[in-house]
Amino acid sequence: MGELLERELERFEREHPRSRELAREAERFLLQGVPMPWMIRWAGGFPIFAAEAEGARFRDVDGHEYVDFCLGDTAAMTGHSPEPTVRAVAEQARRGITLMLPSEDALWVGRELGRRFGLPRWQFALTATDANRFAIRLARELTGRTKILVFNWCYHGSVDETFATLAGASVVARDGNVGPPVPLAETTRVVEWNDAGALERELSHGDVACVLAEPALTNVGIVVPEPGFHDALRAATRHTETLLAIDETHTLCAGPGGYTAAHSLEPDMLTVGKAIAAGIPAAAYGFSEEVASRLEALLPRDERADVGGIGGTVAANVLSLAAMRATLADVLTDDAFARMIALGERFEAGVAGAIDRHALPWHVTRLGCRVEYLFRPERPRTGSEAAAAGDPELDRLVHLYALNRGILLTPFHNMALMSPATTEADVDLHTRVFDEAAGELASVREGSAAR
Numbered sequence: 001m002g003e004l005l006e007r008e009l010e011r012f013e014r015e016h017p018r019s020r021e022l023a024r025e026a027e028r029f030l031l032q033g034v035p036m037p038w039m040i041r042w043a044g045g046f047p048i049f050a051a052e053a054e055g056a057r058f059r060d061v062d063g064h065e066y067v068d069f070c071l072g073d074t075a076a077m078t079g080h081s082p083e084p085t086v087r088a089v090a091e092q093a094r095r096g097i098t099l100m101l102p103s104e105d106a107l108w109v110g111r112e113l114g115r116r117f118g119l120p121r122w123q124f125a126l127t128a129t130d131a132n133r134f135a136i137r138l139a140r141e142l143t144g145r146t147k148i149l150v151f152n153w154c155y156h157g158s159v160d161e162t163f164a165t166l167a168g169a170s171v172v173a174r175d176g177n178v179g180p181p182v183p184l185a186e187t188t189r190v191v192e193w194n195d196a197g198a199l200e201r202e203l204s205h206g207d208v209a210c211v212l213a214e215p216a217l218t219n220v221g222i223v224v225p226e227p228g229f230h231d232a233l234r235a236a237t238r239h240t241e242t243l244l245a246i247d248e249t250h251t252l253c254a255g256p257g258g259y260t261a262a263h264s265l266e267p268d269m270l271t272v273g274k275a276i277a278a279g280i281p282a283a284a285y286g287f288s289e290e291v292a293s294r295l296e297a298l299l300p301r302d303e304r305a306d307v308g309g310i311g312g313t314v315a316a317n318v319l320s321l322a323a324m325r326a327t328l329a330d331v332l333t334d335d336a337f338a339r340m341i342a343l344g345e346r347f348e349a350g351v352a353g354a355i356d357r358h359a360l361p362w363h364v365t366r367l368g369c370r371v372e373y374l375f376r377p378e379r380p381r382t383g384s385e386a387a388a389a390g391d392p393e394l395d396r397l398v399h400l401y402a403l404n405r406g407i408l409l410t411p412f413h414n415m416a417l418m419s420p421a422t423t424e425a426d427v428d429l430h431t432r433v434f435d436e437a438a439g440e441l442a443s444v445r446e447g448s449a450a451r
C-alpha cells in the first residue's frame with residue numbers, strides 16, 4: 001500500500017502547484033499555515049485552496065473541478081450557495097445584518113422547527129457547538145446536577161465536557177484534546193453506544209443533568225442504534241429525571257425532521273446547526289413544553305441575563321434567521337430529502353457492489369442521504385468498535401485516490417453526503433473511482449498474502 005500512497009501523493013503534488021504555493025505562503029501568516037486547525041489534516045499534505053463552489057461542485061485554484069461529497073462536513077448539505085438562501089441573504093443584508101432585536105423570521109423558523117422536530121419552543125445560536133453548550137448549561141440549571149453523560153467516541157462540536165472517553169472503567173480526555181479546563185471525569189460520564197445496562201448504571205448515581213446524544217453516532221463512522229436502544233435511553237432518562245438532549249446536527253440527513261421525526265423520538269431538548277442555514281452560521285436548540293415552562297419559571301429576566309453564559313451579541317441575528325427561513329422553506333424540503341435519500345441508496349449500492357466484486361473485508365452503512373464505508377466486515381455496535389476499525393493509512397489513500405480523480409470525501413472518515421444538487425452521474429463517478437481503488441487495493445492485498 002505504501003507504493004500506491006507514494007504514487008498518489010506525487011500526483012497530488014504535481015497537479016496542485018498553485019495550492020502548494022499558497023499553502024507555503026500561508027505559513028507566514030496563519031498558525032500552522034491554516035485558518036482553522038482541521039484544515040491541516042487533508043490527505044494530500046497541504047490543503048487544496050478553493051476558488052468557487054456551486055451546487056454539488058467546486059473548483060480549486062489550479063482549475064480542477066470536483067464533485068463534493070464532503071459538503072463542508074454537512075454545513076453545505078443543501079448544496080453550495082442554493083439560490084433561495086443566496087437571494088434571502090442578499091436581500092436581508094441590505095436591510096440589516098444584526099440588531100440584537102428579533103425579526104419576524106424568528107417566529108417563522110421557530111414554528112417550522114416545531115413542525116419538523118416536534119418540540120414547540122426554540123432559541124438560536126451561531127453554531128451547533130454553542131447550541132450544545134447552551135443546552136447543557138440550561139440542563140444543569142434546571143436539574144441542579146453537575147455532570148452530563150455522553151456516548152464513547154461521540155462528537156458534539158468543541159464542547160469541553162464532551163471530549164471524554166473511556167480508558168477501561170475510567171473517564172479521561174480524548175487524545176489530542178487541547179487544554180482541558182478540568183479533568184473530564186469531573187464533568188462527564190461516558191458509556192458505550194447501545195449499552196443500555198451501563199447507561200442505567202451511570203444514570204443511577206443521580207448526578208447527570210442531561211444525556212447529550214446523536215440519535216445514531218455519525219462521527220466515528222455511522223453506528224446505528226440497536227432495536228430497543230432508544231426506548232431504553234428514554235426510559236432510563238425519565239426514570240432518573242435526567243434530561244435527554246438529542247443532537248440532530250448530522251442526523252438531519254435522515255429526513256426533514258431528522259432521526260427524531262423519522263423514529264418518533266421524544267427528547268426534552270434538541271440541537272441542530274450546520275445545514276439549517278445552508279452554511280450561513282446558524283443553529284437552534286429546542287425544548288419540550290414542559291422543559292420550556294420550567295425554564296421560564298426559573299431563569300432570571302433582570303439585568304444579570306447577560307452573564308448567564310447563554311446567547312451572544314450576534315446570536316439569532318436577522319441575517320442568520322433569514323437564511324434559516326429560506327433554507328427550510330425552499331431548499332431542505334420534503335421533496336429534496338426524497339431525492340437526496342434515493343441518491344444515498346444509489347451510492348450505497350455502488351459501494352457495496354465494489355466491495356463484493358473485490359472481496360474486501362469492508363462494509364458500507366447509510367443513514368438517509370449520508371453514506372459511510374468502514375474498513376471492517378461487520379457493522380460496529382459501539383463507538384469503540386468503530387474506532388478500532390480505523391486505518392489512517394488506508395483512509396488517507398482512499399481520500400487521496402478520490403481527490404486525484406475529482407471527488408472530495410469528508411475528512412477524518414469515509415463519509416459522503418448527497419445534496420439537492422447532487423446527480424446520479426456524480427454518484428456513478430464515485431462508484432467507478434471507488435471500484436478502481438478497491439481493485440488496486442485488492443491486488444495489493446493478494447500480492448502481500450502470496451509473499
Ligand SMILES: Cc1ncc(COP(=O)(O)O)c(C=O)c1O
Nearest residue numbers: 127128129155156157247249250
Ligand atoms: C453531531 C454534531 N454536533 C455538533 C457539531 C458542531 O458543529 P459546529 O462545528 O458547526 O459547531 C458537530 C460537528 O461536526 C457534529 O457532528
